[in-house]
Amino acid sequence: MAQKKRGNSPTTGSSADPGTPQLPDNRVHSPVLLSEVLKSLAPADGEVIVDGTFGAGGYTRAILDAANCKAFGIDRDPEAMARGAVLSTEYPDRLTLLQGPFSEMESLLDGVGVAKVAGVVLDLGVSSPQLDQAERGFSFRFDGPLDMRMSSAGQSAEDVVNAFGLDELTEIIRNFGEERHARRVAKAIVAARDEKPITRTLQLADLVSEAMPPIRYKKGQPVSRIHPATRTFQALRIFVNDEIGELRRGLLAAERLLGEGGRLVVVSFHSLEDREVKNFMKARSGFAPRPHRHSPAAEITGPAASFELLKRGVTKPTDEEAQTNPRARSARLRAARRTSAPVWNMEDAA
Ligand SMILES: C[S@@+](CC[C@H](N)C(=O)[O-])C[C@H]1O[C@@H](n2cnc3c(N)ncnc32)[C@H](O)[C@@H]1O
Structure with missing residues (x-):
C-alpha cells in the first residue's frame, strides 16, 4: 500500500552506525539509551x-x-x-x-x-x-487502517472507537492519553461515527485535530509542539494493548x-x-x-x-x-x- 507520509518519523535516521539495526527494507531503528x-x-x-x-x-x-x-x-x-x-x-x-x-x-x-x-x-x-508501517495503524502521520495491535490479536483501535460509549472513550483518552480535552475528543468521535464508521488513522487524526481548541501561540511559536492527535493515539494504543x-x-x-x-x-x-x-x-x-x-x-x-x-x-x-x-x-x-x-x-x- 502506498504510504501517505506526514512529517518525519520520530525513530528513523538517514544513516546507520555499526550498532544500529538495519531493517530489511533499509528502515533504521536506533536503540534508545x-x-x-x-x-x-x-x-x-x-x-x-x-x-x-x-x-x-x-x-x-x-x-x-x-x-x-x-x-x-x-x-x-x-x-x-x-x-x-x-x-x-x-x-x-x-x-x-x-x-x-x-x-x-x-x-x-x-x-x-x-x-x-x-x-x-x-x-x-x-x-x-511498527510506527512506520501505515498498515499497522499506529501513526497519525500515515494513512492506514485504524489497528494499533502489537500482536494482531484481540480488539483493534477501530473496534474501540466505533463501539465504546462516550464515557468509556472519555476515560480511556483522559487516563491513558492524559488529554485535557478528552471529553471534547470523545464527543467528536461519537458524532463522527454516527455519520460513518471511523476506520482510518488520518480520518481519526483529522477529526481529533478539528475537535481541539485553536492552537495557541506565544512569541510567534505554537505553545504545544506535539500533533493535536498525539495523546488520543497514545491512549488508544495503550488501551488496545493493555x-x-x-x-x-x-x-x-x-x-x-x-x-x-x-x-x-x-x-x-x-x-x-x-x-x-x-x-x-x-x-x-x-x-x-x-x-x-x-x-x-x-x-x-x-x-x-x-x-x-x-x-x-x-x-x-x-x-x-x-x-x-x-x-x-x-x-x-x-x-x-x-x-x-x-x-x-x-x-x-x-
Ligand atoms: C521500543 S520497541 C523495542 C526496541 C528494541 N529495544 C530494539 O532495540 O530494537 C518495543 C517492542 O516491544 C514489543 N512489546 C511491547 N509491549 C510488549 C509486551 N507486553 N510483550 C511483548 N512485547 C511487547 C513491541 O511489539 C515492540 O516490538
Whole structure:
C-alpha cells in the first residue's frame, strides 16, 4: 500500500552506525539509551539475559556482543519475531526468540527449560518498524487502517472507537492519553461515527485535530509542539494493548524470574509507565514513594527488600542523543538489582 507520509518519523535516521539495526527494507531503528542499558544490565559470560521487548533486536544484539551470554528475545509482534530470525542465525546457540507477551515470560522460558535468569530488560512502547508501517495503524502521520495491535490479536483501535460509549472513550483518552480535552475528543468521535464508521488513522487524526481548541501561540511559536492527535493515539494504543497491565504483570514476573544479583532494567517513554516502574522499584527496595519532595524517604516496615536500586533517580538521554534520535527525548531508564529476599506477596505490594 502506498504510504501517505506526514512529517518525519520520530525513530528513523538517514544513516546507520555499526550498532544500529538495519531493517530489511533499509528502515533504521536506533536503540534508545543503549550504553546506559548495557551498563545497568551488565551481561557477563555464561549468564542468561531476557530482552522482553525484542523489537528490531538492537538491545539483544548489543547484549550478545557485550558478553558470551545467552539471550532470549521476547516480543508479542509476530513481524518482529520474523525479522529477528536473521539475528538468530548470526548468534547460533546463543539467541532464542519467543513470541508472546512479556507478562508471560516465565511460562515462555519454562517452555525452553529456563527457570532463573541474570537480567531482564524492557524497552516499552512501539518500535520504529511498527510506527512506520501505515498498515499497522499506529501513526497519525500515515494513512492506514485504524489497528494499533502489537500482536494482531484481540480488539483493534477501530473496534474501540466505533463501539465504546462516550464515557468509556472519555476515560480511556483522559487516563491513558492524559488529554485535557478528552471529553471534547470523545464527543467528536461519537458524532463522527454516527455519520460513518471511523476506520482510518488520518480520518481519526483529522477529526481529533478539528475537535481541539485553536492552537495557541506565544512569541510567534505554537505553545504545544506535539500533533493535536498525539495523546488520543497514545491512549488508544495503550488501551488496545493493555500496556499498563502488561507492565505491572511483567515487573512481577521479572521479580520471580531473576536470581539473586539479577538486574532489572526498564526504559519507559511516558509518565504513566514511569510511575509504575518507579513505584515498583522503590517499594521493593525499601523506600515508599515520597509524599512530598522535601520529606525524607520513608522506610517501609514489612517484607525484606527484594530489589536494591542501582540508581536512585532516572537516567535520561544526553542532549546529543535526544537531538539525533527524537524518540529518545522522553526516555527514562530505571534499574534495580535482585536481592536474595523472597518475592513479595501481592498483599505486600505498594
Ligand atoms: C521500543 S520497541 C523495542 C526496541 C528494541 N529495544 C530494539 O532495540 O530494537 C518495543 C517492542 O516491544 C514489543 N512489546 C511491547 N509491549 C510488549 C509486551 N507486553 N510483550 C511483548 N512485547 C511487547 C513491541 O511489539 C515492540 O516490538
